[in-house]
Amino acid sequence: MVSLSSYRSILARPGALRFSFAGLVGRLPLAMAGLGIVLLVQAETGSYGVAGGVSAAYLAANAVLALPMGRLVDRWGQGLVLSATSMAFGAAMVLLIVTIQADWSIATTYAAAAVAGACLPPVDACVRTRWAHVLDESHEVETAYALEAVVDESVFITGPILVTVLATLVHPTAGIAAATAAGLLGGLWFASQRGTEPPPHPRDRSLGKRVPLPWRTLAPVGVVCVALGTLFGAAEVTTVAFADEHDLKSVAGALLAIWALGSLLAGFATGMVSWRRDLVVRVRWGALGMAAAMAPLGFVDSMWVMGALMLLGGVAIAPTMIATTAIIEQVTPSARLTEGMAVLQTGLVAGVAPGAAIAGAVVDHSGASTAYLVPLAAGVAAALAALSLPRPAVTPTAPAPDPELVAVPKVVS
Numbered sequence: 119m120v121s122l123s124s125y126r127s128i129l130a131r132p133g134a135l136r137f138s139f140a141g142l143v144g145r146l147p148l149a150m151a152g153l154g155i156v157l158l159v160q161a162e163t164g165s166y167g168v169a170g171g172v173s174a175a176y177l178a179a180n181a182v183l184a185l186p187m188g189r190l191v192d193r194w195g196q197g198l199v200l201s202a203t204s205m206a207f208g209a210a211m212v213l214l215i216v217t218i219q220a221d222w223s224i225a226t227t228y229a230a231a232a233v234a235g236a237c238l239p240p241v242d243a244c245v246r247t248r249w250a251h252v253l254d255e256s257h258e259v260e261t262a263y264a265l266e267a268v269v270d271e272s273v274f275i276t277g278p279i280l281v282t283v284l285a286t287l288v289h290p291t292a293g294i295a296a297a298t299a300a301g302l303l304g305g306l307w308f309a310s311q312r313g314t315e316p317p318p319h320p321r322d323r324s325l326g327k328r329v330p331l332p333w334r335t336l337a338p339v340g341v342v343c344v345a346l347g348t349l350f351g352a353a354e355v356t357t358v359a360f361a362d363e364h365d366l367k368s369v370a371g372a373l374l375a376i377w378a379l380g381s382l383l384a385g386f387a388t389g390m391v392s393w394r395r396d397l398v399v400r401v402r403w404g405a406l407g408m409a410a411a412m413a414p415l416g417f418v419d420s421m422w423v424m425g426a427l428m429l430l431g432g433v434a435i436a437p438t439m440i441a442t443t444a445i446i447e448q449v450t451p452s453a454r455l456t457e458g459m460a461v462l463q464t465g466l467v468a469g470v471a472p473g474a475a476i477a478g479a480v481v482d483h484s485g486a487s488t489a490y491l492v493p494l495a496a497g498v499a500a501a502l503a504a505l506s507l508p509r510p511a512v513t514p515t516a517p518a519p520d521p522e523l524v525a526v527p528k529v530v531s
Contacts, residue, residue: 127261132313132314133311133313134249143300143304143307146273147207147301148274150277150296150297151211152474153281153354154281154294155173156358157285159218166355166478167481170479174474174475175228175231177474179234181463187203194318196308196315200305204304204305206233207239208298211294214294215291215295244308246266247456249262251314259444260389261389267440267443271382271432274374274377286368316455331451331454334508335445338508341506342442342503343468348472348473348499349412349496350470350473352489352496356480356493357370357428359485360490362486363486374428377428382436384434397442397444402504404438405501405503406501407433409501411431412490412496415490415494442462446461473492476492
C-alpha cells in the first residue's frame with residue numbers, strides 16, 4: 119500500500135488540478151446525454167425501444183468518429199479541436215431538443231442525435247493524454263488514471279441523478295439541456311488551458327510512414343471495451359425500466375449513482391495500491407467480476423436489494439478500466455496517444471449503443487427482469503475476450519522509450 123501522497127504529488131503539478139476539474143465538467147455528457155435522450159424521447163413517444171434507438175444513434179456516431187477525432191487532436195492540438203467540437207456539440211443538442219418539442223419527424227431526431235454524438239468533445243481521452251504528458255513515471259501515470267477513474271465515477275454518480283431529477287421532476291428537456299451546457303462550457307474551459315496541453319504532432323510526410331499503432335494489443339482491448347460498453351448501456355436502460363415498473367422512475371438515477379459509487383470507492387483504493395499482478399491479469403479478473411455482478415439482478419424485486427447489489431457490482435468497474443487505460447498508455451506511441459485512447463472510447467460507446475437498443479427492445483417485450491440477461495451476456499463476452507490480450511513482455515513500471523526515436527511499442531504486442 120502507498121499513502122494519499124501519491125494523489126497529492128500528481129495534483130501538485132502546475133495546472134493539473136485545474137485541467138482535471140475542467141475535464142470533470144466536460145465529461146458530464148458521458149453520464150447525462152444518453153440517459154437524458156432516453157428520458158426525453160420516452161416521455162414524448164411512450165416507447166423505450168424508440169428512446170433506446172435514438173440514444174443508440176447518438177452513441178454509434180460517437181463511436182465511429184472517436185478514432186478520427188483522436189487523430190485530429192494528435193495532429194492539430196487539443197485546444198483547436200476541442201473548441202470547435204464543443205460548439206458543434208452544443209448546436210446539435212439544441213437541434214435535437216427542438217425536433218422533439220416541435221414534433222418533427224422522428225428521422226430528424228435520429229439525425230440530430232447522430233450529429234451530436236459525432237461532435238461530442240473527446241475530453242475523456244484528452245485528459246488522460248494530458249496526464250501522460252505532464253507526468254514522468256509510469257507509476258505516476260497509473261495513479262493519475264486512478265484519479266480520473268474516480269472523477270469518471272463522480273460524473274456517473276452526479277450525472278444520472280441530476281438528469282433524472284431534472285427530466286422527471288422539472289421538465290423532460292431540462293436534463294438534456296443541462297448535459298448540453300456541461301459539454302459546451304466544460305469543453306471550452308478545458309480547451310483554453312494551453313499551459314499543460316501536449317504539443318501537436320502534425321504529420322511530416324518527408325519522414326516517411328507514421329509510427330504504427332500496436333493493434334496486436336489494441337484490437338483485443340477494443341473488443342473487451344465493446345463488451346463492457348454493451349453491459350453499461352444495457353444495464354442503464356434496464357435499470358430505468360426496473361424503477362419505472364416499481365412506480366419509482368425518479369429513483370433510477372439513484373440506483374445508477376449507487377453503482378457508480380461502488381466503482382468510485384474501488385477506483386480510489388486502486389490508486390493507493392502497489393500492484394504485483396500485471397495489467398492484463400487485472401483486466402481479465404475485473405471483466406469476470408463484472409459479469410458475476412450482473413447474474414443475480416434479474417431475480418431481484420426489491421429496490422433496496424437492487425441498490426445493495428448495484429453497489430457491490432460497481433466495485434469491479436474502475437479497477438478494470440484503470441488497468442485497461444494503463445495498457446493502452448504503455449503500448450501506444452505518445453505521438454498517437456489520443457488516438458490510442460480513443461480505442462477505449464470507441465469500444466465502450468460502440469457497445470453502449472447496441473446494449474441500450476437491445477435492452478430497450480427486451481424491456482418492451484418481456485420486462486426489466488428478462489432484460490438484465492443482456493448485460494449478463496455482455497459481461498461474459500468481456501471476460502472471454504480478455505483472454506486474448508497478450509501478456510506484457512516487460513514489467514508495467516518500465517520506462518517508456520521516445521516514440522519519435524524508435525518505432526517499437528513500450529510493451530511487445
